[in-house]
Amino acid sequence: xxxxxxxxILDPQGEAVLxxxxxxxxxxxxxxxxxxxxxxxxxxxxxxVRAELERMCxxxxxxxxxxxxxxxxxxxx
Amino acid sequence: xxxxxxxPKPRVAVVTFPGSNDDGDAVLALAGLGAEPVPVWHAERELxxxxxxxxxxxxxxxxxxxxxxxxxxxxxxxxVRALATDGRLVLGVCNGFQIxxxxxxxxxxxxxxxxxxxxxxxxxxxxxRADTPFTRRCRQGQSLRIPVKHGEGCFFAxxxxxxxxxxxxxxxxRYEGESPNGSVAGIAxxxxxxxxxxxxxxxxxxxxxxxxxxxxxxxxxxxxxxxARESLAEPAAV
Numbered sequence: 556x557x558x559x560x561x562x563x564i565l566d567p568q569g570e571a572v573l574x575x576x577x578x579x580x581x582x583x584x585x586x587x588x589x590x591x592x593x594x595x596x597x598x599x600x601x602x603x604v605r606a607e608l609e610r611m612c613x614x615x616x617x618x619x620x621x622x623x624x625x626x627x628x629x630x631x632x
Numbered sequence: 633x634x635x636x637x638x639x640p641k642p643r644v645a646v647v648t649f650p651g652s653n654d655d656g657d658a659v660l661a662l663a664g665l666g667a668e669p670v671p672v673w674h675a676e677r678e679l680x681x682x683x684x685x686x687x688x689x690x691x692x693x694x695x696x697x698x699x700x701x702x703x704x705x706x707x708x709x710x711x712v713r714a715l716a717t718d719g720r721l722v723l724g725v726c727n728g729f730q731i732x733x734x735x736x737x738x739x740x741x742x743x744x745x746x747x748x749x750x751x752x753x754x755x756x757x758x759x760x761r762a763d764t765p766f767t768r769r770c771r772q773g774q775s776l777r778i779p780v781k782h783g784e785g786c787f788f789a790x791x792x793x794x795x796x797x798x799x800x801x802x803x804x805x806r807y808e809g810e811s812p813n814g815s816v817a818g819i820a821x822x823x824x825x826x827x828x829x830x831x832x833x834x835x836x837x838x839x840x841x842x843x844x845x846x847x848x849x850x851x852x853x854x855x856x857x858x859x860a861r862e863s864l865a866e867p868a869a870v
Contacts, residue, residue, distance in 0.1 A: 564788070565746070565814075567744055567745070567746050567747070567748045567814075568744065568748065571748055615697070615701065615705075616697070618698055618701070618734070618741050620740070620741045620788070620790065621741050621743060621788055
């Protein structure tokens, strides 16, 4: 799960990172800092699992007022 | 600061979460203002018979995930919610404010200070509403000098919520001058629609003794004690 500040919401961490990257001479237009939550789940119906993950984000992992989230599936090798 | 003799002492629960650190000061301040503070551990499912609850400041659950996000799932919170629904008084200070927002008992969210720095100093906060149970000892427009100490005190409400808060006069305290944390509209404290739940970032429990500077915190906590004492006299609302 990728959780990050919603577009339009000031992200002071992102601004600080942006400033520092520029200070190092990198050409960067914008920076947003979020967090990654790795979850391990057994095999299951992909749509059911996705619905469960969305519920987890809505209820705990993200604060829907200020944060958006994306769900990415990574198959174990 | 002591209460007049023979006045009944309202019972006020002070909840301790793992990582709370202002629970001790809250207990001392409430006792000094004439209440009977009742310490409650977060793992309790039932609250004792109390007229009010204070969720104190600190860093519950290490502020993991988001400040207050894990504490709102503590066993005691179901009872806190029930007590609030029942119309009794709930005050959240700092981390307590964050917990009330995460629990949905207050609207909005508290985010990292714009400066990204932890801020620890006295602030001046203006009383926007002197007719709440938490500010009834104040004058409308009075300025209170109370310390803040937080890293995540930037109150956020989107435009719609902010308009609603302002239109319904639920902003109870507002920072005077520059906000210490970047809060939208300088908001330092808000109440719920029914007016019986309030959260604020400044710490009234740290400002009740002249020894440490201001005693303006007693306006807030004293109001709470007065209102709680009054509710003692009323038949229990069902």
